[in-house]
Amino acid sequence: MRCAGLVLLVLVLTSCGDERTGQRYRAERELWRADQQREELRSRGAGDAALTALAARYETVGRRFELDAIADSAAAAVQEVAGRAWLEAVDVHLARVDSLRAVAILDQMHGPYAAIPTIAAEVAWRRGRIARAYGDRPLAIELYRKAARTLEPDPGAESAADSVHHLPLEALELARGIREGPELSEIDSWAQEYYLDHLDADSLDVRLDARRLLSETHMERGRWDEAIEQLTELERELLSHDEQDEALPRYEPASIRLRRFEARVGGWLESTESLDSLRAWFERLRDDYEDYGVAPPALWVMAKAAGERGLTEDALRLLSQLRLRYGNAPILAEAMLQRARLLEREGRWREAYVEYRLLATERPLSGPGLQVPLEIADHHRGREDQLATREALLRAEEHYRGIIDRYPPSPHTILARERLVETLERLGLDDLALEEILELSRRAAGRPRELRLLRRAARLAESSLADPVLSRQILDRIVQRYPSTRIGQWAAQRLGRPEVLDPGR
Amino acid sequence: MRFYESLGAALWAWGGSLRLALDLRFWSPLLMLTLLRLAVLLLLVFFHRPEVAGAGTPLVGLLGGAEALHYPEHLYRMFGLFRPLDAFVTVLAGSVAAGAVSLRFARAYGSKVAHQRWKGLRSGLGQLILLFAIALAAELAFVGLVRLIPEEIRHATTKFRLLSLLLEWGGRIAIQTCLAYAVVEIAVRGLAVREAIVSSVARTRELPLLTLVLVAGTSGLMFPFYLMADIDLGDRIPLPEAVVILVVVQILADLVFTLLRLGALTRVFVWRTEVRR
Numbered sequence: 001m002r003c004a005g006l007v008l009l010v011l012v013l014t015s016c017g018d019e020r021t022g023q024r025y026r027a028e029r030e031l032w033r034a035d036q037q038r039e040e041l042r043s044r045g046a047g048d049a050a051l052t053a054l055a056a057r058y059e060t061v062g063r064r065f066e067l068d069a070i071a072d073s074a075a076a077a078v079q080e081v082a083g084r085a086w087l088e089a090v091d092v093h094l095a096r097v098d099s100l101r102a103v104a105i106l107d108q109m110h111g112p113y114a115a116i117p118t119i120a121a122e123v124a125w126r127r128g129r130i131a132r133a134y135g136d137r138p139l140a141i142e143l144y145r146k147a148a149r150t151l152e153p154d155p156g157a158e159s160a161a162d163s164v165h166h167l168p169l170e171a172l173e174l175a176r177g178i179r180e181g182p183e184l185s186e187i188d189s190w191a192q193e194y195y196l197d198h199l200d201a202d203s204l205d206v207r208l209d210a211r212r213l214l215s216e217t218h219m220e221r222g223r224w225d226e227a228i229e230q231l232t233e234l235e236r237e238l239l240s241h242d243e244q245d246e247a248l249p250r251y252e253p254a255s256i257r258l259r260r261f262e263a264r265v266g267g268w269l270e271s272t273e274s275l276d277s278l279r280a281w282f283e284r285l286r287d288d289y290e291d292y293g294v295a296p297p298a299l300w301v302m303a304k305a306a307g308e309r310g311l312t313e314d315a316l317r318l319l320s321q322l323r324l325r326y327g328n329a330p331i332l333a334e335a336m337l338q339r340a341r342l343l344e345r346e347g348r349w350r351e352a353y354v355e356y357r358l359l360a361t362e363r364p365l366s367g368p369g370l371q372v373p374l375e376i377a378d379h380h381r382g383r384e385d386q387l388a389t390r391e392a393l394l395r396a397e398e399h400y401r402g403i404i405d406r407y408p409p410s411p412h413t414i415l416a417r418e419r420l421v422e423t424l425e426r427l428g429l430d431d432l433a434l435e436e437i438l439e440l441s442r443r444a445a446g447r448p449r450e451l452r453l454l455r456r457a458a459r460l461a462e463s464s465l466a467d468p469v470l471s472r473q474i475l476d477r478i479v480q481r482y483p484s485t486r487i488g489q490w491a492a493q494r495l496g497r498p499e500v501l502d503p504g505r
Numbered sequence: 506m507r508f509y510e511s512l513g514a515a516l517w518a519w520g521g522s523l524r525l526a527l528d529l530r531f532w533s534p535l536l537m538l539t540l541l542r543l544a545v546l547l548l549l550v551f552f553h554r555p556e557v558a559g560a561g562t563p564l565v566g567l568l569g570g571a572e573a574l575h576y577p578e579h580l581y582r583m584f585g586l587f588r589p590l591d592a593f594v595t596v597l598a599g600s601v602a603a604g605a606v607s608l609r610f611a612r613a614y615g616s617k618v619a620h621q622r623w624k625g626l627r628s629g630l631g632q633l634i635l636l637f638a639i640a641l642a643a644e645l646a647f648v649g650l651v652r653l654i655p656e657e658i659r660h661a662t663t664k665f666r667l668l669s670l671l672l673e674w675g676g677r678i679a680i681q682t683c684l685a686y687a688v689v690e691i692a693v694r695g696l697a698v699r700e701a702i703v704s705s706v707a708r709t710r711e712l713p714l715l716t717l718v719l720v721a722g723t724s725g726l727m728f729p730f731y732l733m734a735d736i737d738l739g740d741r742i743p744l745p746e747a748v749v750i751l752v753v754v755q756i757l758a759d760l761v762f763t764l765l766r767l768g769a770l771t772r773v774f775v776w777r778t779e780v781r782r
Binding site: 021024 | 579
């Protein structure tokens with residue numbers, strides 16, 4: 001009895017006032033249950049109403065457990081779970097194309113979560129992605145920089161730390177060609193500095209990623225020699241690591257060699273060197289990594305570069321070589337399209353036509369294969385032969401309809417339908433094009449694509465068909481399905497019903 | 506004794522325990538132990554409650570690592586969290602309960618020695634605790650030996666993994682079989698641990714098949730629960746709370762099987778040591 005009493009006393013004394021552990025645990029439980037609901041909805045394909053309810057559930061968890069002040073690590077743990085719930089709500093809102101609500105949540109999260117690096121970084125990152133999607137590149141760059149500064153990379157982590165180190169490179173890509181905002185050179189220096197700092201990180205994955213991304217930064221800015229230097233070092237590190245029997249890094253030395261070759265091709269394009277110097281590089285790559293499938297894409301890159309430098313015959317020869325040696329390579333369809341285009345550019349239309357037909361027959365469902373009928377029509381349009389263009393477009397329509405009828409619904413048939421829409425629009429058959437766009441939107445129900453297709457359909461009905469009744473029907477559908485999205489608001493304005501706007505949602 | 510004779514004797518021994526088990530007095534020591542085990546489980550399940558969090562959090566962290574402090578991993582690891590604490594409780598309280606139950610059964614089976622021993626049980630408590638500690642150490646040592654086989658081999662395939670767990674379990678059953686009569690030797694005959702173990706091993710050698718059937722027929726049925734501490738339940742049980750229910754089932758099943766095992770072993774013991782003479 002005395003012993004039991006002592007145990008009880010110890011429990012009571014050591015436990016007084018520790019409420020945060022329980023709060024954190026309950027928050028985790030609520031969040032997990034909402035996640036389960038999300039998985040369930042994902043498996044059975046949820047409508048907008050179900051997704052709205054799910055987002056509200058996540059928001060409730062966030063609101064319920066959010067703390068006003070973070071006094072200690074236990075409170076920070078509670079706040080982190082609350083932050084996760086808000087971020088899940090943001091993701092659900094983005095999935096239902098409600099970026100307004102997503103932005104509203106992210107903007108209110110800046111203050112309360114500033115002290116939690118994982119959450120603060122994710123907030124900045126998501127907000128940056130939305131800014132990028134809406135074309136606000138300076139804001140996206142600023143937010144990406146903030147995210148990268150806030151959180152240290154940790155590849156493999158189940159948080160933004162897993163890939164936060166990609167952001168400097170993304171910021172650099174965004175900075176290219178913007179008129180206002182930070183200078184490109186400033187972002188470039190910052191990105192280089194960021195990756196150089198991480199070359200000495202403790203984690204092997206961080207070090208390798210940093211070197212890889214540093215090389216990409218150099219390639220982005222056309223510093224080919226520096227990129228090659230980094231990629232050479234990276235390949236060497238990977239090969240030496242491979243020999244020691246440790247946990248293998250996530251890069252294949254073969255893919256790094258391919259990237260190195262691409263950097264070499266980039267440098268060659270800006271030089272006056274002969275193609276032979278590239279060939280020597282290619283042969284070394286082919287011999288070193290014979291079984292890794294990197295030779296076909298390397299050959300394709302070399303052929304494309306030769307074409308760009310005006311060495312058409314060399315390019316054609318390389319593309320033929322690719323077809324002969326690597327007949328089953330996934331890149332072959334791209335190579336055949338490139339070959340046909342080069343032949344067409346050289347005025348060898350008969351040969352180009354044969355190549356186009358071969359591509360459409362051998363790889364009918366590939367992207368390049370589906371492009372063939374429109375390429376042929378483009379050729380005739382370029383020669384201002386209206387009759388031949390129309391005939392080619394009619395054949396294209398027949399071709400695409402045949403594919404849609406012949407094959408079960410898949411991404412390939414969706415692509416064929418998109419090409420069909422393009423064909424019908426060029427033929428001036430806007431009513432039929434509209435039908436196909438609406439069919440595509442039905443197949444994309446519940447996804448952001450549906451909204452964009454509906455907007456396209458509404459515009460087509462309004463401008464080309466001059467059918468206000470149909471246009472209003474489509475706009476009405478947009479407003480009903482996506483009332484709180486930007487496109488939903490645009491549709492409401494077109495309908496002259498600004499009262500449906502509800503910016504607070 | 507041949508196999509069928511051993512099986513017949515085992516059924517006879519279990520039958521006797523089952524008949525006596527209708528009397529709740531035989532259950533009381535083990536019921537108290539069960540309540541204690543349930544209390545330990547409650548502490549582990551509700552470690553995050555303010556009333557116990559100060560002690561519960563470091564305890565769960567110590568037993569299951571930092572991951573075990575988070576939902577739902579905490580519940581999925583419940584078998585692993587419960588096992589070491591349960592072993593501790595079994596050594597301290599289970600040993601005493603087992604001694605008391607054995608003595609009650611021995612008296613009910615007409616053991617004259619047992620009638621004289623009731624008051625002397627108190628002096629044997631230390632011996633019982635020591636016996637359970639030795640048994641636990643021996644079982645852990647055997648499991649440790651099995652785990653010396655490199656993990657790449659033990660976990661190479663699902664079949665290998667199951668085999669290595671069966672090997673661990675088999676070793677534990679073998680140790681329990683050797684020590685099967687030691688509790689009764691201490692509780693009823695008042696022997697010291699060393700003599701009790703020697704006597705138990707000799708008795709098991711005398712009746713190897715019967716003892717093995719009595720031990721494996723009860724403890725062996727607990728293998729699925731042993732397995733659960735070693736596999737990732739997150740992939741198999743969609744509702745984390747269900748794991749707690751499974752642990753409760755384990756505790757209740759152990760209560761019944763322990764009573765049956767102790768009753769049957771005591772009956773065999775009394776039959777061999779007193780009635781036959």
